Amino acid sequence: MSTTVSHLDKVKDGPWSGGKSPWNLEYGKIMMWFFLVSDAFTFSAFLVYYGAQKFAQPSWIDADKVFQSIPGIAESGQPLVFVGIMTFILIMSSVTMVLAVDAGHRNKKDEVVKWMLWTVLGGLCFLGCQAIEWSHLHHQGFWFGRNPATGLTEQSAIVEALQPYFTKEISYTAALQFANLFFTITGFHGLHVTIGVTLNIIVLSMTLNNTFERRGTYLMVEKVGLYWHFVDLVWVFVFTFFYLI
């Protein structure tokens, strides 16, 4: 009798041979990742469409001339400063989120609570800034389906209304498309931030209720953290394509 095991009978022990999780990840976390990948597709579609519109129009609005105020400090002449503050707030709240996840790994409830509170606060600050930005733009005359020249009939009045926002020749269509896409995309992002803040508050109260302590794992903080970082990631792209380029 031969004692050598034939090649076929050998027990397979690779990651995909069954019996263990091949990615070594918890199910909910994988599902969160897959959701985020699909959500990234949605945002990509929005931003790619924005880029295509901008590319297709002979003239486009100058972002530096639309966004140039710092609420409460300067009415005009300061492009990028306010949105820079918003970007900083969001990156900062992303960092506090990682610190919360890190504290969760070490099962330190107090630290998780502290960092989650900072994250919620950062999210709320960002939403506040976005509300200011929206109302400012609305005051200038931009809204869904509307730009500062909407409703004007005289040629000179239209030129006067749109001239401040263009460096090249003015374009009614471009201003309208810009307004629609700006409010749609930042609105969709703002919706994500709102959901993110809500999830963070839920996780924070679950932490305070000792739910995770009883469960023995702070994995839920990690999953919500993934979502929160994704919101930050989308903002990085929105910032580049709306404000810089």
Add this chain to the structure above:
Amino acid sequence: MSNHDHIVNHDADAHEGGMDKKRIWSVFFILLALTALEFLIALGFVHHWGILQKGMFVNVVYIILTLAKAYYIVAFFMHLKFEKSGFIICCSTVFLFIIYFIVLLLVEGEFLRDAMTHQAIFPHQ
């Protein structure tokens, strides 16, 4: 947590390998520096000193910086770098479709721009 020897033990604790407080803050400072660089280009070089013009070159620089930031957020904050390679491939290769989509819409956009500048929209009026 103090896994400093860079041989991350994936089987034991794949979720905990790699990110400690020091690393988190260093990633934060990288993100901050990249953002600051974008501001330096936009406000300093383009707006204030006028060394660079708005156009293809600065746009490419902005996009590269943005992708670098995206890499740091996804790889370190979202911890993807420390997951199994199969999972990394699974979540990242699908974005080839986005690259294809960008190319498609740029081609389409160029056609439209050409059509709208050189051809009358209502030829019979």
